[in-house]
Amino acid sequence: MADRSDDILGRLDEARDALAAGDDSAYARARSTALALFDDDPDAAFDRLAVLFGPTRLATPGGAAVAIAVLGIFCPTGFRIGRDGAEVPRWEARAAPTWLHGDPRWIEMCVRFRRDPQLGRVARWVLRYGEREAVSAALAAARESESTMVARTRSRAVGDLINRYRKGEHDAVWKELRSHEVIAGDFRDEAQAVAAETMARVRRNADVVAERLAARGWVALSGSMRSEPNAAGARVLQRIETLTGSALPASLRAFWQVVGGIDLVWDHSGGEKAPDLGPGLDLARMDPLAVMSPDRAEYVLDEWRDQRAGVDLELADPFRLDLAPDAAHKASGGGAAAYCIELPFLGADPIFINEPHTLPFVDYLRLSFRWGGFPGLEKHADRAEVRALVADLTKGLEPF
Secondary structure, X not given: OHHHHHHHHHHHHHHHHHHXXXXXOHHHHHHHHHHHHHHHOHHHHHHHHHHHHOHHHHHXXXXXXXXXXXXXXXXXXXXXXXXXXXXXXXXXXXXXXXXHHHOOHHHHHHHHOOOOOOOHHHHHHHHHOOOHHHHHHHHHHHHHHHOOOOOOEEOOOOOOHHHHHHOOOHHHHHHXXXXXXXXXXXXXXXXXXXXXXXXXXXXXXXXXXXXXXXHOOOOEOOOOOEEOOOXXXXXXXXXXXXXXXXXXXXXXXXXXXXXXEEEOOEOOXXXXXXXXXXXXXXXXXXXOOEEOOHHHOOOHHHHHHHXXXXXXXXXOOOEEEEEEOOHHHXXXXXXXXXEEEEXXXXXXXXXXXXXXXXXXXXXXXXXXXXXXXXXXXXXXXXXXXXXXXXXXXXXXXXXX
16 A cells, blocks of 8 residues: 555656656646546545645645646536526546545545635535535635634734835835735735835836847837726725725735836747747747736636635635746746736735746745746756856846
């Protein structure tokens, strides 16, 4: 039994490492490995696979993707129309619902992860199509235990964060802001002031990098490497806050109000090849910085309303706000899910979901400018031509 478990975990860890290295096909290998385990001995599956959902493995690059592949076995892969006209779910493995309810720990795990930034979406999908009585009982038990938990909330301003930030305590101040799950009152105002100061620096850095890229013949896909904040964007921002019932996170709100939008994606619409910036890397590996402006995000609002129609609010997905295409789509190729944040987010600085580093939004911007607007270059730091390009693009940029 131990040898069998070690072999399975070894293959899943191989898939995890491959996913972390950008091999998307490894997701299917992880799924097929887990499926084989369920086919072989479904009663032992949870005990063998539970380690994949521990904090250490989830924090390892590719670890969350493997966990999603495993939970995805319990998600419907299609639907048929029943005699009454209702949709009837179908699973890739017909026994998947039996496996799910054969060990109640799977339902309990999905309930535990239902609000997780990485696993929450697949966990909620599993629960929506599980047996209603079992899911309801697990949710009720979770709500009872969670009612005694108190979110880390702060409403009183610290009072000196903006001064500390201006003196150079950039990391420490943002860590302080992120240490509170919920910000409100005067503390939200203080967070917003820090965020505005941060984004003023981001704006200036974006303009410097844009000027240097333009001198090399670079043209943005949207037509502008930085788009100014505008009245249409301000209206969209207000609509998003009304629809989600919560203020936008301070970091994104300030980005939209101060920076507007950034687009360093090469204009591949006419088929013209991008200028060679020196490293000789394809654009998919450079992953140019892009964060869409709010006026370009308006299309998603009606989709959000439709998503919640007829869905138990306890299992409704957060509003997912796509802010940038993934690296492959930026290079005009097929790719994966967009880089996004989930709303409502009651803290100061949300995780930039789907981006490979899984960083808070401000830290993602820091990483991007550290590499001259091309964070994908981080993987090629050993190449002299990469270091030369980055040194040229980043010279004199402001820390934030």
